Amino acid sequence: MLVEIKNLRIAFSTPTGWAEAVRGVSLTLGKEKLGIVGESGSGKSLTARSLLRLLPGNARVQADRLAFDGIDVLAASERQMRAIRGKRAGLILQDPKYSLNPVMTAGDQVAEAWRAHKGGSKRAAAQAAVDLLAQVLIRDPARVAGSYPHELSGGMGQRVMIAMMLAPDPELLIADEPTSALDATVQAEILRLMEDLVSRRGMGLLLISHDLPLVGHFCDRVAVMYAGRVVEELQAGELTHARHPYTRGLLNCMPRLSHPEARLPVMVRDPAWLAP
Amino acid sequence: MRRYRALAATLASVPITLFGLILITFLIGRVVPIDPVLAIVGDRAPQDVVARTRLELGLDRPLPEQFIRYVGQLAQGDFGRSVMTSNRVSTDIARFFPATLELATAALLVAVLLGVPLGVYAAVRQGSWVDTVIRVVCLSGYSVPIFVLALLALLVFYATLQWAPGPGRQSVMFDGMVEQRTGLLLVDAALAGEWEAFRDAVKQITLPALVLGLSNMAYIARMTRAFMLESLQGEFVVTAKAKGLSAATVIWRHAFSNILVRLLTVIVLTYAGLLEGAVLTETIFSWPGLGQYLTGSLLNADMNAVLGATLVVGLTYVVLNLLSDLMYRVLDPRVR
Incomplete structure (x- = not known):
């Protein structure tokens, strides 16, 4: 198993005590595509980031098991973590406008990731960066390599991000809402690109999104999170058989062209969902 | 274009x-x-x-x-004649300004070389005891008046411990020994190869530069800390960590390089403030600088000298601002 998560709990210290954001999540992931879906604040990003130990300093992380390829992430040294981050597991963030360093060229940022794990000369890294940019289907990779993030469009920025995270050939790619900040047409392109690269390299993919049908389309399995818990786990093809009322509610509130409705149904939340 | x-x-x-x-x-x-x-x-x-x-x-x-x-x-470069010294004001300024320039530059070096690393360190260790110590030191450096600091420094390091020489820019025995070229004593002594005089000048400038530098360091460290705290929150810092970079690379190459423009503004304004001539420090350390000249002229109603010195101070502000404006273009691709 690439990823094993058992009873993960994440809490933040607040003036009134500990606020639990993730409350007992269990997941496993092999070399497959797993989608995590849930609304804002359901704990999906925290779950993913805890795997690389990238949570802010005031977070308390507890778990019966939190492991990447058998390495206990909670007990690992900082050095061991650095050997996982980037090299074995990449992380793609939501908005390239914020997630790329504004004062470094795209090429330098990709080259830096390549060089951090593969070593070699600066020139070799720069050349590798241009090749990587070509692999994410950027038409003019040399020009983009010399550009700063503010000179790139959102879709282009996200391609740079993907190139950067794929540079050291990781086994797992975590994508934290990789398309939420992009236009609808670009979203599909980026997802197809990611799917293609992940399939071709035989990597695992953890795709976080709040778009259930989209995740169902791209992933093998889907975990639905609500209020810090996984409320339902399904094979992607079985979305229509979802049992949990929250999952059904999410599916029902998608407008459909084939059955236009005057009003979309409103999700009625049951406090019982919060109980384990 | x-x-x-x-x-x-x-x-x-x-x-x-x-x-x-x-x-x-x-x-x-x-x-x-x-x-x-x-x-x-x-x-x-x-x-x-x-x-x-x-x-x-x-x-x-x-x-x-x-x-x-x-x-x-x-x-035509004519500021008129000073009543107090009966020299041309331009001659006076050419004599007094280099002393201030020398002290201000030394003080700025102290302030930046200590303040920036301290601010970065405090931000990285936010909330730890190290951060608290740095913050308290900065707050006191910021709030203790400089004349108190300067007098205490003289009392401790000159009068009691005798580690530092007394006030003045040059010991009496070296007075007039070094041929004036730039007016900057350290530079002139080095150019003339007068290493005894150079060592003496270094000894003389150390204490006032430290006092002036430390009180300005407090401000620079505080601002650095605030900028870094914000920068470290950035998503690009998460990206940098996720790439598996070392903590030092994440902090300096990614977080720090993003605060350079704002930090430069703070440093340039600090330098401009120092170049105005630190009247109190110059008085206490008998430093023949622009601050002393300006105050002296003001008290003697020596208007030509006052206007001339004020113009020089204003001119340094304009020049420094222009320089920092040009530096922004180098440091931040978004301004280009």
């Missing part, structure tokens, strides 16, 4: 700012209730001497005419 237009606009603003500066300084000089004639001839001079001097100075002319004449003189 747009890049050059912005640059041209910045450069074009320089003469406009300078003109405004001259106009305002001139008007203040004429509006204050000080009679420059009395300052020259004294209050017991006979009436006809007073009247003749007034004519010689052109003070009977209308204000606009006086201003145009003043600007004309300035254009």
Whole structure:
């Protein structure tokens, strides 16, 4: 198993005590595509980031098991973590406008990731960066390599991000809402690109999104999170058989062209969902 | 093309700012209730001497005419004569300003070399005891008046421990030994190969530079810490960590490089403030700098000297701002 998560709990210290954001999540992931879906604040990003130990300093992380390829992430040294981050597991963030360093060229940022794990000369890294940019289907990779993030469009920025995270050939790619900040047409392109690269390299993919049908389309399995818990786990093809009322509610509130409705149904939340 | 237009606009603003500066300084000089004639001839001079001097100075002319004449003189580098020293003001400034420049630069080096790393360190260790110590030190450095700090430093390091020499820019035995070229004693001594005099100058400048530097360090460290705290929150820092980079690379290459523009503004303004001449520090350490010159002239109603020194201070602000404006373009690709 690439990823094993058992009873993960994440809490933040607040003036009134500990606020639990993730409350007992269990997941496993092999070399497959797993989608995590849930609304804002359901704990999906925290779950993913805890795997690389990238949570802010005031977070308390507890778990019966939190492991990447058998390495206990909670007990690992900082050095061991650095050997996982980037090299074995990449992380793609939501908005390239914020997630790329504004004062470094795209090429330098990709080259830096390549060089951090593969070593070699600066020139070799720069050349590798241009090749990587070509692999994410950027038409003019040399020009983009010399550009700063503010000179790139959102879709282009996200391609740079993907190139950067794929540079050291990781086994797992975590994508934290990789398309939420992009236009609808670009979203599909980026997802197809990611799917293609992940399939071709035989990597695992953890795709976080709040778009259930989209995740169902791209992933093998889907975990639905609500209020810090996984409320339902399904094979992607079985979305229509979802049992949990929250999952059904999410599916029902998608407008459909084939059955236009005057009003979309409103999700009625049951406090019982919060109980384990 | 747009890049050059912005640059041209910045450069074009320089003469406009300078003109405004001259106009305002001139008007203040004429509006204050000080009679420059009395300052020259004294209050017991006979009436006809007073009247003749007034004519010689052109003070009977209308204000606009006086201003145009003043600007004309300035254009030829003529700031008029100082009453107090009876030298040309330009000569005086050429003597006093390098002393301030030397002290200000040394103090700025202390402030930046200590303040920036401390601020970065405090931000990285936010909330730890190290952070608390740095914050308290900075707060006290910021709130203790500099004359207290300076006198204490003299009391401890000169009077008690005798680690530092007494006030002054040069020991008496080296006085006038070094040939003046730049006016910067350290540079002149090094150029002349007078290493004894150089060592003496270093010893003399150490204590005032430390005192002035430490009190400015507090401000720079505080600002660095605040900027870094914000920068470290950035998503690009998460990206940098996720790439598996070392903590030092994440902090310096990614978080720190993003605060450079704002930090540069703080440093340049600090430097400009120091170049104004630190009156209190210069007085306590008998440092013959611009601050002392300006205060002395002011107390003697020596208006030519006051106007000249003020213009020089204003000019350093303009030049430093221009420099930092040009540096922004180098440091931040978004400004280019």
